[in-house]
Amino acid sequence: MRPVKKYGSEHRGTVGVITSENPRMTCRNVNVYYGDKHAILDVSIDIGRNEVIAMIGPSGCGKSTFLRCLNRMNDTIDSCRVTGEIFLDDQNIYDKKIDVVPLRAQVGMVFQKPNPFPKSIYDNVAYGPKIHGLVQNKVEQDEVVETSLKKAGLWEEVKDRLAHPGTGLSGGQQQRLCIARTIAVNPEVILMDEPCSALDPIATAKIEELIDELRAHYTIAIVTHSMQQAARVSQRTAYFHLGDLIEVGETKQIFTNPSHRLTEDYITGRFG
Amino acid sequence: MSPSLLIPAIIVFTAVAYQLGLKRSHAVAGPDGPRSLHSRPIHYAVMVAMACAIPALMVFAVWHSCQSTIITQLVVAELPENIRSLPANRLNLVVNDIRNLVVGNVGVGDTVKPEILEAVDHYRSLSATSSAAMAVIVLLVGVIVALWARSLITPELRARNHVERIVRYFLILSSSFAIFTTIGIVLSVLFEALRFFKSVPLTSFLFGLEWSPQMAIRADQVGSSGAFGAVPVFAGTMLISAIAMLVSVPLGLMSAIYLSEYSPKAFRAVAKPLLEILAGIPTVVYGFFAALTVAPFIRESGAVFGLDVSSESALAAGLVMGIMIIPFVSSLSDDVINAVPQSMRDGAYALGATKSETIRQVVIPAALPGIVGGILLAVSRAIGETMIVVMAAGMAAKLTANPLQAVTTVTVQIVSLLVGDQEFDSPKTLAAFALGLILFIATLILNIIALYVVRKYREQYE
Numbered sequence: 242m243r244p245v246k247k248y249g250s251e252h253r254g255t256v257g258v259i260t261s262e263n264p265r266m267t268c269r270n271v272n273v274y275y276g277d278k279h280a281i282l283d284v285s286i287d288i289g290r291n292e293v294i295a296m297i298g299p300s301g302c303g304k305s306t307f308l309r310c311l312n313r314m315n316d317t318i319d320s321c322r323v324t325g326e327i328f329l330d331d332q333n334i335y336d337k338k339i340d341v342v343p344l345r346a347q348v349g350m351v352f353q354k355p356n357p358f359p360k361s362i363y364d365n366v367a368y369g370p371k372i373h374g375l376v377q378n379k380v381e382q383d384e385v386v387e388t389s390l391k392k393a394g395l396w397e398e399v400k401d402r403l404a405h406p407g408t409g410l411s412g413g414q415q416q417r418l419c420i421a422r423t424i425a426v427n428p429e430v431i432l433m434d435e436p437c438s439a440l441d442p443i444a445t446a447k448i449e450e451l452i453d454e455l456r457a458h459y460t461i462a463i464v465t466h467s468m469q470q471a472a473r474v475s476q477r478t479a480y481f482h483l484g485d486l487i488e489v490g491e492t493k494q495i496f497t498n499p500s501h502r503l504t505e506d507y508i509t510g511r512f513g
Numbered sequence: 514m515s516p517s518l519l520i521p522a523i524i525v526f527t528a529v530a531y532q533l534g535l536k537r538s539h540a541v542a543g544p545d546g547p548r549s550l551h552s553r554p555i556h557y558a559v560m561v562a563m564a565c566a567i568p569a570l571m572v573f574a575v576w577h578s579c580q581s582t583i584i585t586q587l588v589v590a591e592l593p594e595n596i597r598s599l600p601a602n603r604l605n606l607v608v609n610d611i612r613n614l615v616v617g618n619v620g621v622g623d624t625v626k627p628e629i630l631e632a633v634d635h636y637r638s639l640s641a642t643s644s645a646a647m648a649v650i651v652l653l654v655g656v657i658v659a660l661w662a663r664s665l666i667t668p669e670l671r672a673r674n675h676v677e678r679i680v681r682y683f684l685i686l687s688s689s690f691a692i693f694t695t696i697g698i699v700l701s702v703l704f705e706a707l708r709f710f711k712s713v714p715l716t717s718f719l720f721g722l723e724w725s726p727q728m729a730i731r732a733d734q735v736g737s738s739g740a741f742g743a744v745p746v747f748a749g750t751m752l753i754s755a756i757a758m759l760v761s762v763p764l765g766l767m768s769a770i771y772l773s774e775y776s777p778k779a780f781r782a783v784a785k786p787l788l789e790i791l792a793g794i795p796t797v798v799y800g801f802f803a804a805l806t807v808a809p810f811i812r813e814s815g816a817v818f819g820l821d822v823s824s825e826s827a828l829a830a831g832l833v834m835g836i837m838i839i840p841f842v843s844s845l846s847d848d849v850i851n852a853v854p855q856s857m858r859d860g861a862y863a864l865g866a867t868k869s870e871t872i873r874q875v876v877i878p879a880a881l882p883g884i885v886g887g888i889l890l891a892v893s894r895a896i897g898e899t900m901i902v903v904m905a906a907g908m909a910a911k912l913t914a915n916p917l918q919a920v921t922t923v924t925v926q927i928v929s930l931l932v933g934d935q936e937f938d939s940p941k942t943l944a945a946f947a948l949g950l951i952l953f954i955a956t957l958i959l960n961i962i963a964l965y966v967v968r969k970y971r972e973q974y975e
Binding site: 317349358481 | 862879
């Protein structure tokens with residue numbers, strides 16, 4: 242277990258167990274600044290292998306910002322600065338030697354709004370494997386596209402129209418296409434930033450089911466506004482509040498017996 | 514009352530009508546105030562104002578346009594029998610004389626016949642009466658209709674709907690102006706071109722390989738009979754436009770990619786307007802640049818390689834024209850590249866795509882329809898360009914694909930055909946209209962394609 246640095250008494254610390262027995266990603270003392278704004282305050286947390294960890298909290302609490310640190314998507318924002326250490330297995334992803342391109346192939350991301358490329362369904366899925374040279378020929382490529390779409394539960398719906406544009410699918414199908422696109426690169430970790438917020442309940446149910454199945458092969462970190470969703474899909478839950486990581490624990494424990502008053506206030510709906 | 518006084522009078526009456534409507538609407542509103550009205554008080558006021566202005570102006574316009582014809586007819590009817598029985602074209606001359614005399618245009622040394630003078634006096638008195646009558650009737654119509662509209666005001670009157678309907682008619686009218694102007698231009702060019710095609714067959718114009726539009730000015734003149742084969746001229750246009758596009762598309766597209774994807778914000782804020790200044794330089798200045806700097810440079814560098822470059826070359830004109838239209842390509846492309854949603858880039862980055870892969874394989878394909886639209890607009894600009902070609906590429910209609918030789922373009926030939934003293938109905942002059950027509954059709958097709966592509970793009974993201 243990696244140590245957490247303790248700063249002065251003003252650091253409130255996080256309630257609960259931040260560590261995991263079998264961590265895939267380890268975050269220590271992560272701070273994020275947007276220009277002068279301190280958006281994430283000294284967050285330390287482990288993300289366990291083959292677990293779904295849900296990050297909840299009121300809007301603007303920094304959970305999406307934190308998630309975007311995990312595959313360095315924040316690099317695309319000029320004013321954003323990240324300090325601290327985030328390890329993927331034994332690699333510090335903020336090490337100067339690390340290149341973000343292979344990192345993002347290992348840590349994939351699904352966004353809030355489905356964002357398929359303006360290409361065919363097939364090309365949307367085949368794009369990642371193609372740029373990373375994961376497939377040698379058309380046969381392998383077909384195979385990857387098919388297995389990825391099957392894993393994403395979309396194959397049956399689109400197998401007859403793979404050449405149609407991905408933008409022509411329904412919202413839920415587009416989101417599953419984006420998940421298929423992400424798993425086609427065979428990442429180790431999948432980050433999901435409110436993946437169901439633009440979807441109807443039926444499409445949401447399908448994605449949640451999918452997340453549960455994907456857990457067997459991948460580590461998943463999901464940001465969500467829906468506490469029911471967090472309770473349904475995750476094993477561990479982290480509660481963020483104004484850039485602080487307030488509490489981490491087993492999902493069941495967080496939702497039935499939260500230790501911190503702020504967590505309790507949030508999940509009982511007293512604010513947020 | 515002259516129109517210069519009548520129009521302000523109508524405006525004053527309209528303002529008064531507006532106030533009347535406003536007052537009346539408050540009066541009928543009752544104790545609950547304007548809330549009890551169907552429309553806002555301003556709608557009632559505008560309705561009454563419109564009721565005053567629109568009929569008045571319509572009567573004014575009709576009266577003004579018919580006045581001179583009617584008065585002329587009345588005057589002609591009063592002329593002595595011997596003048597009235599003149600043939601129509603002679604009679605027209607007499608009428609012209611009368612009108613000139615009315616406005617005080619007396620030719621030097623003209624002796625005016627007494628019966629004509631009498632007609633002039635008659636004309637003057639008639640038009641004075643007519644003006645006075647017009648003023649009275651116009652203002653009367655305005656007042657009556659405005660009062661009628663005011664009397665209609667009740668809390669239930671749907672004044673807003675009426676006002677908005679009239680405003681909508683105005684909007685339709687304004688937008689149809691541009692359309693009718695276009696149609697007018699097309700028709701005027703079309704009829705002249707048809708006259709040209711009466712003397713030169715369409716096929717020999719479209720497929721003829723020789724262009725030398727010299728015509729015998731007098732019937733007894735020997736010499737050129739003229740050849741009106743438009744192929745060399747259009748070939749010249751295409752050659753120069755192609756060179757211009759070869760310059761502007763890569764440069765414009767690359768600078769658009771740099772500006773939108775790579776450059777720091779501060780640099781972009783300075784560079785983009787600077788680039789757009791290129792489009793604001795008068796083309797004649799580009800012409801100087803092409804003729805005095807670029808063309809000699811090309812000739813000298815050609816001489817180094819032992820190439821025979823004429824002092825006016827398609828290459829010089831094309832290069833400079835290409836630089837001129839860079840902003841068309843770069844500015845429009847920059848806009849559409851910026852319009853590609855950030856989520857699209859994020860999606861590619863999250864898959865581990867590099868920046869250049871993201872730009873080449875995701876952003877540019879997403880922006881492609883818009884970029885194509887921009888390029889097509891630049892092409893139509895290149896085709897229509899005249900000044901640079903006149904100054905740098907010459908006037909010789911040579912059918913060649915060699916960019917080092919002098920060529921000419923459609924627009925240059927149109928200018929040279931119409932400059933100077935020409936009979937207006939000779940094939941030489943009319944050929945300009947035929948060229949113009951074909952050019953218009955070509956750029957119209959390009960513009961339609963551009964609009965279609967741009968529209969298709971918009972449907973995708975909104």
